[in-house]
Amino acid sequence: MNPIRILSVTPVSNYRLVLLCDDETVRIWSFPFPGRSQKAHPLRDSALFRQAEVSPDGLEVTWPNGELRSASELCRTGRRLPLSMDDLAELCCRNVLSTSEVAEELRCTRQNVDNLTARGKLRPIKSYKRNRLFLRGEVIRRRWWNADALPESQARREQGRGDA
Numbered sequence: 001m002n003p004i005r006i007l008s009v010t011p012v013s014n015y016r017l018v019l020l021c022d023d024e025t026v027r028i029w030s031f032p033f034p035g036r037s038q039k040a041h042p043l044r045d046s047a048l049f050r051q052a053e054v055s056p057d058g059l060e061v062t063w064p065n066g067e068l069r070s071a072s073e074l075c076r077t078g079r080r081l082p083l084s085m086d087d088l089a090e091l092c093c094r095n096v097l098s099t100s101e102v103a104e105e106l107r108c109t110r111q112n113v114d115n116l117t118a119r120g121k122l123r124p125i126k127s128y129k130r131n132r133l134f135l136r137g138e139v140i141r142r143r144w145w146n147a148d149a150l151p152e153s154q155a156r157r158e159q160g161r162g163d164a
Helices: 071-077 085-095 099-106 110-118 136-149 152-161
Strands: 006-012 016-021 025-030 060-062 068-070 079-084 096-098 132-135
Touching: 006 071, 016 071, 025 071, 025 085, 060 071, 068 071, 079 085, 085 096, 085 136, 096 099, 096 136, 099 110, 099 132, 099 136, 132 136
Parallel strands: none
Antiparallel strands: 006 016, 016 025, 025 079, 060 068, 096 132
């Protein structure tokens, strides 16, 4: 029997790891801090914990301080999320928007999206040199907030002009 390998690890809040395993499952694993006081454990440092990486062979999750956990342990003891890899990919495709898609959704220019980002009105989840990625829900909330903040007649005029 082949060992389960981890394709990707993502540290999230409360010292948990989201694991994409090669058996097409998505799992979440909570770090138990076994055998030591929680405060004394080296991975209790959240900055260090967030540096988790998959080893090149996919058989371990490692940290810069030398801590490691085997993929089989993590996949065996992690809670299986009711998502397949295909479900997760579909979720990302439907809920992550590029700067151009945000501009289209808000009926404004890319420059306006950049301005909204610079003023903290929109938060990108990832930034590249010439593009940013946003969560669709935040963009829709921004659109609703903008429409709710203006009187109805002014909101219709603003919507026609393309201001966000």
